[in-house]
Amino acid sequence: xxxxxxxxxxPELAAKTIQSALQQEKFIxxxxxxxxxxxxxATSSLDTGExxxxxxxxxxxxxxxxxxxxxxxxxxxxxxxxxxTDNDELRIRAIRRSPPETIxxxxxxxxxxxxxALKDLAEFFLDASEEDMQRAIIAxxxxxxxxxxVIEYEKRVEPxxxxxxxxxxxxxxxxxxxxxxxAGREAIFQLAKYVKATSEGVGRSIRPILVAPSIAKGIxxxxxxxxxxxxxxxxxxxxxxxxxxxxxxxxxxxxxI
Amino acid sequence: xxxxxxxxxxPELAAKTIQSALQQEKFIxxxxxxxxxxxxxATSSLDTGExxxxxxxxxxxxxxxxxxxxxxxxxxxxxxxxxxTDNDELRIRAIRRSPPETIxxxxxxxxxxxxxALKDLAEFFLDASEEDMQRAIIAxxxxxxxxxxVIEYEKRVEPxxxxxxxxxxxxxxxxxxxxxxxAGREAIFQLAKYVKATSEGVGRSIRPILVAPSIAKGIxxxxxxxxxxxxxxxxxxxxxxxxxxxxxxxxxxxxxI
DNA sequence: TGCTAAATCTCGAAC
DNA sequence: GTTCGAGGTTTAGCA
Numbered sequence: 001x002x003x004x005x006x007x008x009x010x011p012e013l014a015a016k017t018i019q020s021a022l023q024q025e026k027f028i029x030x031x032x033x034x035x036x037x038x039x040x041x042a043t044s045s046l047d048t049g050e051x052x053x054x055x056x057x058x059x060x061x062x063x064x065x066x067x068x069x070x071x072x073x074x075x076x077x078x079x080x081x082x083x084x085t086d087n088d089e090l091r092i093r094a095i096r097r098s099p100p101e102t103i104x105x106x107x108x109x110x111x112x113x114x115x116x117a118l119k120d121l122a123e124f125f126l127d128a129s130e131e132d133m134q135r136a137i138i139a140x141x142x143x144x145x146x147x148x149x150v151i152e153y154e155k156r157v158e159p160x161x162x163x164x165x166x167x168x169x170x171x172x173x174x175x176x177x178x179x180x181x182x183a184g185r186e187a188i189f190q191l192a193k194y195v196k197a198t199s200e201g202v203g204r205s206i207r208p209i210l211v212a213p214s215i216a217k218g219i220x221x222x223x224x225x226x227x228x229x230x231x232x233x234x235x236x237x238x239x240x241x242x243x244x245x246x247x248x249x250x251x252x253x254x255x256x257i
Numbered sequence: 258x259x260x261x262x263x264x265x266x267x268p269e270l271a272a273k274t275i276q277s278a279l280q281q282e283k284f285i286x287x288x289x290x291x292x293x294x295x296x297x298x299a300t301s302s303l304d305t306g307e308x309x310x311x312x313x314x315x316x317x318x319x320x321x322x323x324x325x326x327x328x329x330x331x332x333x334x335x336x337x338x339x340x341x342t343d344n345d346e347l348r349i350r351a352i353r354r355s356p357p358e359t360i361x362x363x364x365x366x367x368x369x370x371x372x373x374a375l376k377d378l379a380e381f382f383l384d385a386s387e388e389d390m391q392r393a394i395i396a397x398x399x400x401x402x403x404x405x406x407v408i409e410y411e412k413r414v415e416p417x418x419x420x421x422x423x424x425x426x427x428x429x430x431x432x433x434x435x436x437x438x439x440a441g442r443e444a445i446f447q448l449a450k451y452v453k454a455t456s457e458g459v460g461r462s463i464r465p466i467l468v469a470p471s472i473a474k475g476i477x478x479x480x481x482x483x484x485x486x487x488x489x490x491x492x493x494x495x496x497x498x499x500x501x502x503x504x505x506x507x508x509x510x511x512x513x514i
Numbered sequence: 515t516g517c518t519a520a521a522t523c524t525c526g527a528a529c
Numbered sequence: 530g531t532t533c534g535a536g537g538t539t540t541a542g543c544a
Contacts, residue, residue, distance in 0.1 A: 003368070007262065027309065027323050029286065031373065041522040043384045043496065049377030052284065054309070058324035066284050066375040067315035069333050070539070076326050076524080098530095101522070111260070114369060116288065118323040120306030126537080127299045182527085182534095214534095216528085236537090239300050298537040327524065333539085355515095358537075387520070418519090437520085 002026070004115040011085040014110055018055075018083050018092070021115035028055040030092075033109035036063055036073050040101025046072060053092065053105060055081070057118065061094040061103060075103050127235035128242065130163075130180045136238035137164055137176065137211070139245045143238075144211060144231050148174060157197045160190070172207055173198070179212035180235050185219055187212070188228050259283070261372040268342040271367055275312075275340050275349070278372035285312040287349075290366035293320055293330050297358025303329060310349065310362060312338070314375065318351040318360060332360050384499070385492030387437040393495035394421055394433065394468070396502045400495075401468060401488050405431060419451050420468075429464055430455070436469035437492050442476055444469070445485050 002024070004017055014030075021028045030053040036046040051072070054062045061075035075094040082093040090107040128136065134153060141148040147169025155162045164176035175198060177183075177191045191208040199206055209229045223230055259281070261274055271287075278285045287310040293303040308329070309321045318332035332351040339350040347364040391410060398405040404426025412419045421433035432455060434440075434448045448465040456463055466486045480487055 003264075005264065005369070007260075027288075029288075029309070031284075031286075031371070031375070038522075042386065042492070044522080045382045047379035049379040050375035051377060052286070052311070052375075054321070056321070056324050060324065060326050062321075062326070064311070064313070064319075065377050067313050067317065067334065067377075069317050069319070069331060070523095072381055074326060074522080076522095077324060099522085111373065112262070112371060114288070114371070116368065118288070118307035118309075120308060120322050120324075122304035122306040124301065124303050124329055126301045218528095236299055295537075301537080325525090327538095331537085356537090383522080386522095 002117060004113070006113040007111070009110055009113055011088060011090040011107070011110070014090050014107075014113055015083045015085050017113055017115060018090075022055065022059075022081055022083070024115075024117065025057045026115040027057050027118045029053070029112070029114040030055075030090075030107070030110070031112040032090075032107040033111075034105050034107040036106075037104045038073050038101070040096070041099055044073065048108070050111075055094075059094075063103070063105065073103050073105075075101065127180070128239040129235075130178055132242055133178050133180060133211070133233065133235055133238045134163055136241045136245075137178070137233075140241050141166060143233060143241065144176065144209065145169075145174075157194050160194075162194050162198070168207065172205055173202060174207045174209055176209050176211055178233075179210070181212070182214045182216045183210050183212035183219070183230075184216045185222055188219065188222055188226050191228050192226050259374060261370070263370040264368070266367055266370055268345055268347040268364070268367070271347050271364075271370055272340045272342050274370055274372060275347075279312065279316075279338055279340070281374065282314045283372040283374045284314050286310070286369070286371040287312075287347075287364070287367070288369040289347075289364040290368075291362050291364040294361045295330050295359070297353070298356055301330065305365070307366075307368070312351075316351075320360070320362065330360050332358065384496035385437070387435055387492075389499055390435050390437060390468070390490065390492055390495045391420055393498045393502075394435070394490075397498055398423060400490060400498065401433065401466065402426075402431075419455070425464065429462055430459060431464045431466055433466045433468055435490075436467070438469070439471040439473045440467050440469035440476070440487075441473040442479055445476065445479055445483050448485050449483050 033050050035048050038044040052064045058077040059079055060077040062071045063073040065072050075096055079094045079096040084091045092105045094103045137144055138150050141150050148166050150164055150166045152165040155165055162175055163178045166174040168174050175194050177187055179187050187210055195206050195208050209231055211231045211233045213234045215230055290305055290307050292305050295301040311319045315334040316336055317334040319328045320330045322329050332353055336351045336353040341348045349362045351360045394401055395407050398407050405423050407421055407423045409422040412422055419432055420435045423431040425431050432451050434444055436444050444467055452463050452465050466488055468488045468490045470491045
């Protein structure tokens with residue numbers, strides 16, 4: 001693995017290394033004593049102090065002080081860099097076109113420079129997944145509707161799988177489609193297909209329910225046209241419910257032991 | 258300077274080094290291949306990939322992927338850490354009390370560990386915030402209008418806070434709402450509310466003035482309808498004025514010494 | 515502790 | 530491009 005590591009380098013060597021690392025799209029870390037200036041939507045200045053500067057592989061810039069969650073200064077991905085040395089100092093400028101913004105950093109003391117190409121293609125999953133939402137509904141059907149009982153889930157029905165089958169308190173068949181994010185028109189059409197496919201086998205009325213944290217704009221009318229009901233449900237809410245259910249399970253188990 | 262630097266260390270040595278660095282309140286950098294889990298207000302999972310983990314001197318935790326401005330996972334300052342090794346992997350857990358949140362990171366490959374105590378006591382100056390605009394108006398009310406005197410600011414009036422209260426050269430009460438950016442309709446409605454709330458207590462006419470660098474498109478008519486005056490004022494202009502004011506203060510002080 | 519409003523908010527999706 | 534809405538938003542200032 002190509003891995004650059006410099007301890008307390010001279011500014012010229014530092015500049016060369018950073019230039020080269022930028023071209024190779026490496027992740028660059030610089031630790032040292034610097035001053036920082038920012039001009040753009042606002043302006044800021046930060047006098048001399050020891051900080052961590054990071055340039056990411058998409059050319060995002062972060063400058064972190066030794067404390068605090070947030071970077072003290074930053075530049076979003078895609079900005080242009082100018083690396084130079086002047087008066088025995090290493091200068092790094094990051095320039096953004098729109099809105100016009102510039103960050104200038106000047107290091108008068110360098111402690112560490114590291115540059116390496118990091119591979120990270122993993123997908124990030126936040127909140128409850130759609131599967132978690134399904135599990136929450138199965139565990140607590142009342143979060144969709146009072147009196148709802150779940151009969152089956154992930155049932156194969158020709159165009160695909162019905163997320164949840166249930167029966168409401170009046171004995172009517174309920175088909176639930178779950179979306180983790182704002183539901184669009186495709187979710188409604190999907191439900192309509194399931195209703196059509198299911199109603200052929202069953203001789204009674206079916207209630208299609210779309211469960212999602214929100215619906216996309218301009219979909220409200222389509223919902224009404226297709227006679228699809230919407231039930232707002234947040235992935236976070238589901239995660240919470242699952243945590244409660246798991247906790248209950250644990251307690252039940254511990255009582256058995 | 259106490260400076261720890263390990264290239265591709267074994268997990269046991271890594272754990273020891275990090276433990277020690279935590280006790281010495283050093284800034285810790287770990288680069289390697291890891292998976293990340295988060296449970297708390299929400300839940301998240303991130304499969305294996307190469308990332309930068311940073312623990313700051315106030316025990317803030319940041320996990321950065323090789324792209325993007327934001328950390329993929331984080332923990333704010335002050336959380337508790339558990340460092341361990343298990344099955345040849347380095348485990349770092351960061352636990353927050355309130356709200357209860359935990360981040361678990363497991364490194365199966367370590368590339369670099371660096372730990373050092375950074376000194377950074379400099380003050381950060383950000384200019385031209387909304388607060389700066391307010392301070393500039395208080396210091397030099399004439400930038401809004403000649404003859405204006407400021408009576409009060411940040412005054413609680415039921416729907417919120419009035420930015421600035423003043424009296425114009427004709428003795429009329431002035432209510433000022435400040436926006437750092439182009440003012441939208443909500444600013445006008447806000448002003449209207451303050452006028453209504455204030456006029457109930459005062460038996461005289463009130464002049465609502467909207468101070469902002471510009472107004473949003475299509476708001477001009479609403480301004481007239483609501484009888485709100487608009488005064489163009491740029492945040493940058495305010496920063497300049499504040500600099501002058503501060504300089505004046507310094508000179509006055511130095512004359513006293 | 516809880517709320518409110520601002521942020522160089524960022525980030526993504528829709529238009 | 531611009532606008533709109535959400536975020537584990539964070540952060541600061543107060544009741």
